[in-house]
Amino acid sequence: MCDNNSCVGCKNPYTYEDVEKIANFLRSKVDIKPRIGLVCGTGLGGIPALMTDTVTFPYGEIPNFPVSTVAGHDGKLIIGYLSGTPIVCMQGRFHFFEGYPLWKVVLPIRVMKILGISILVLSNAAGGINSSYSIGDIMFLKDHINFVALGGHNPLQGDNEEKFGPRFVAINDSYDREILKLAKNTAKELGIKGVQEGVYCCIGGPSFETVAELRAMKMLGGDAVGMSTVHEVITAMHCGIKCFAFSLITNKCPMEYDGKNTPNHEEILDVGKERQDDVRKFVERLFKNLAQFKVK
Numbered sequence: 001m002c003d004n005n006s007c008v009g010c011k012n013p014y015t016y017e018d019v020e021k022i023a024n025f026l027r028s029k030v031d032i033k034p035r036i037g038l039v040c041g042t043g044l045g046g047i048p049a050l051m052t053d054t055v056t057f058p059y060g061e062i063p064n065f066p067v068s069t070v071a072g073h074d075g076k077l078i079i080g081y082l083s084g085t086p087i088v089c090m091q092g093r094f095h096f097f098e099g100y101p102l103w104k105v106v107l108p109i110r111v112m113k114i115l116g117i118s119i120l121v122l123s124n125a126a127g128g129i130n131s132s133y134s135i136g137d138i139m140f141l142k143d144h145i146n147f148v149a150l151g152g153h154n155p156l157q158g159d160n161e162e163k164f165g166p167r168f169v170a171i172n173d174s175y176d177r178e179i180l181k182l183a184k185n186t187a188k189e190l191g192i193k194g195v196q197e198g199v200y201c202c203i204g205g206p207s208f209e210t211v212a213e214l215r216a217m218k219m220l221g222g223d224a225v226g227m228s229t230v231h232e233v234i235t236a237m238h239c240g241i242k243c244f245a246f247s248l249i250t251n252k253c254p255m256e257y258d259g260k261n262t263p264n265h266e267e268i269l270d271v272g273k274e275r276q277d278d279v280r281k282f283v284e285r286l287f288k289n290l291a292q293f294k295v296k
């Protein structure tokens with residue numbers, strides 16, 4: 001196993017048994033068997049306040065686990081209940097730009113798999129490319145364009161661990177249609193405004209995008225852009241977990257050369273706080289509705 005937190009170039013040394021050891025450490029401290037995993041994106045770390053009967057593990061206290069380094073990502077794994085469903089929640093995720101190799105960014109997803117989840121709900125903050133989107137909109141992901149993988153970095157690179165899944169995995173259906181339908185109905189039930197469905201573009205970051213890059217993404221069919229989520233989705237798909245993901249549109253991307261519209265992390269965090277109530281209401285009801293959801 002590897003305890004070096006800045007080894008972008010190295011090959012994934014974690015065997016299934018290594019990941020199992022991490023899961024067993026958590027199991028030895030808590031009796032709850034999670035059914036759903038939840039990943040909280042930037043500024044969305046207030047979601048775990050909805051959980052009950054929680055046991056919290058700061059990442060630094062979990063053996064062989066990475067630690068969060070980004071503002072707005074608390075760095076805790078929380079096991080408990082949300083709307084009556086047993087869940088495991090990442091209050092803060094890992095990003096490629098933090099210097100972690102992608103296999104390490106996604107390590108928690110494999111831990112969650114061994115803990116027993118069959119559904120993964122992911123959230124993120126993203127910039128709006130689609131001109132009809134407004135700040136504060138919630139975009140459900142129907143697909144993604146992964147510039148990081150297209151550029152040669154994929155979390156599944158290295159020796160394949162067959163106990164998780166096959167060497168080659170199809171991801172054309174990454175965002176489960178049935179859960180997407182359930183999420184749309186949930187937002188409707190609650191009367192949440194500004195709900196969109198779109199394509200998320202993933203870049204490596206931490207620099208934001210140039211105008212020309214954003215225009216290219218728009219031409220390719222991208223609706224929003226961020227620096228996360230898709231690596232976790234690929235890993236979940238590899239080990240047979242159904243995914244649902246949503247973006248909080250925290251800023252409008254600068255599509256023009258007028259210098260008026262520059263993204264910054266503090267504003268992104270502020271929008272997360274401003275939209276906190278609707279996001280929490282949505283997540284709470286989504287998990288209530290997911291309690292009845294049968295994974296095929």
Ligand SMILES: O=P(O)(O)O[C@H]1O[C@H](CO)[C@@H](O)[C@H]1O
Pocket residue numbers: 040041042043093095123124125126205226227228229264265268
């Ligand atoms: O995707 P999450 O983790 O929500 O974070 C988003 O917010 C940060 C930029 O402010 C980037 O890390 C971007 O990916």
